[in-house]
Amino acid sequence: MMSEYLSIITDQGKDLEAAAKESGTQIELQKFVVGDGSGKQVTPDPARTALVNEVYRGDISSLKVSPDQSSQYIAMLVLPPDVGGFVVREVGLLTSDGVLYSVGSSPAIEKPNDGVSVNLQYRLAVSETESITLQVATGDGLFLRQDENLNDVNDKAESRKNLGLGSMAVQNANAVNITGGSATLNNSASNPLTVKSQSPCIKFEETDTGKSYWMVVDGSNIRLHQDSTAGTAIYTWDSASSIFTIAGTVRLLSALSMSSGGTGATTASGARSNLGLGTMATQNSNSVSITGGRAVFDSSASLPVVLQGSSPALRFTETDTGQQYFLLVDGSNIRLDQDSTAGISVFSWSKNSKSFSIGGSVNPSDYSNFDSRYQAKGSYYTTSQSDARYQLKNSAARSSSGWFKDASTGMIIQWGTVTVPVSSSATSGVSFSFPTSFPNAALSITATPARTGVSVSGNVAVVAVPSFTSSGGRITVDTNRGEAISIAQPIRYIAIGY
Incomplete structure (x- = not known):
């Protein structure tokens, strides 16, 4: 059900709003009017351009946005003591050009002409407060309103000056500030000067x-x-x-002996010496410096050694090299840094991401923990197996007597030169050793003479390897005519094994 008393914007006011919004100008409200409705209750009509029967008009006292509703304005209207003799039943707001912007109905309020002022609170809802600014033109003829208790005084400092009030007038009894002059107080032992507060x-x-x-x-x-x-x-x-x-030094005319309860000294350093105090006695608990010896703390899980601060840190310094490491807690991380707190990160643990980061390589001394936790037995190669299968490297001894090892197959080829002297017969030959022993077995040896002749007559050399082992063999030399050799024979060989 609609309220019996209400205010509306007139059709003229709506036109002004539209024009102001389009042009970016402002509507200026300056005056208000009241009427008696010609003795009858009035229903607001948007088509009105004037009140039914105007009995008084004056300046608007104040205009502000309602604290309860941002699209509603509250206008304060004051009927001064020297006007009256009528009953208010209708109210309107006028622009600076005299246009009736808003009209409203009011319960019957009698305004006598006997020195009594009447304050009216006019509430008005507007359509778009963000695009229209309502301004009040307040004139010098306005008076102070009793309901505001002097809160509407424009220049409070000038008003205090006119009343003859000094700067002490704005001070409160619980915070008095006297910046000059003097204060003479009549006090005595029975009536002392009292400074009283929580911490006087x-x-x-x-x-x-x-x-x-x-x-x-x-x-x-x-x-x-x-x-x-x-x-x-x-x-x-x-x-x-x-x-x-x-605080400071207490200077004594003479030392009070220790037997009398003194220190036996007139200086602090002398007193500490007499009492057998060390250099730790002059240090504060919040800044302890231990330059030698050791500190042993009797701590436990329930009573740990505590490093406390916004970013607690522990520094390790090696005195002979100057190397430093910093263990510190920073936010949700604990980390170990080298050289400084912003230096090389050795490791870091993040509480939020549950991740442990290490600067550099990790070289475990035992891989069994990794093998048992992260790979099922039988489905992977151990480090040694992987190296043996997939990271093999061939090797060789490159010399006149050398060898070549094929890491993928394990095969070994060796070579060398054996000299068979003249004194060696075809049956005894010469024994020799390989440059390196075959780990398992020698499979084959091929030997060839390094010279073309074996005797003065130029017979052809016949070379044989009657026996060999994994570490060496025996070579014999004869001629194709069954004659003994007359010239020492260099024999080259190639041995294959694994």
């Missing part, structure tokens, strides 16, 4: 040097600081422990 503090500041000192009470302590409450602590009194702490 008094600041002493010397204007010519800027030096400041701060006396502050914090819990059971009262202390004096230099420069700020977090600056150098000059002294601290702890009422709970009854300990008075002084």
Whole structure:
């Protein structure tokens, strides 16, 4: 059911909206009008160009977007105390050109002419707030509204000046700032000057040097600081422990003996020496430097050694070479870097990706773990088998007595020269050794003479290898006429085996 009292945009107002949107100009609302409807309740009519019966017009006090609905504007209209004697039943908003932009109905509001002001809140829904800007032209004749409690004063500083108020007028009692002059307080032991807060503090500041000192009470302590409450602590009194702490050096006229509870020294270094304290005594727990010896920590899984920080790191430095390694946690990673935290990455573990990265090659001393975990037995070659089958390399000894090894078949060919002297008969011959023994067996030997004649008469040499083994053999030389040789014979041979 539609509300009995409402506001609408007139047909003239809609035309203005369309023109403003097309031209990029703005609609300026300046005045408002009220009427009594000629004594009757009024229903808003978009075709209206004027109220039924206007009784008063004035300047719009303010216009703002509704905090509850971005497409709705709220206009504040004030009927001043010196007008009245009528009943408000209709309201309208006028542009700066006097065009009736919007019209609305109102419950009957009596406005007497007896010094009482009436505030009207006019709500208006517009079609497209992002393309139309409504501006209010407020004149100098507007007055302060009681319902705003002086919140509508345009120049608050000028208003305070007119009232004769100083800068202290804008300060709150819980944050008073006196920048000059003096404050004279009538106080005594029975009526002391009281500084009261959660952590009361008094600041002493010397204007010519800027030096400041701060006396502050914090819990059971009262202390004096230099420069700020977090600056150098000059002294601290702890009422709970009854300990008075002084920063800096305490100069004594004479040393208090150790038997009387002193240190027997007038200087800090002398006191440490008398007490048998080492150099670790002067270090702070947040910056410990151990330059020799060793540190043994009694830790366990439930009480581990903790390195804590935004990016905790552990540095290993070798003193004789200067080599450094850094073990650090960075985000979800833990890694080991060489030389610096941005140096060569030795390894890195990512918590998010569950990946372990290594810089360089991995050379396991035992492959059994890889073989048993990642390949089924019988369906793969071991490293040695793979090398033996698919990564074989032929080799040879290239000399006058040498050998050639075929890695894929295991066959070996050897060669050399054996000299058979004249004294050797056809049956005894000469024994010789191969350049290298055949691992398994010698299969064949072929021998040929290196000379053309075996005697003065030029008989032909007959060469035989009556026996051989995997490590060598025996060669005999005779002539084709069964005569003994008269010239030493060099014999070349080729042996084949595996």
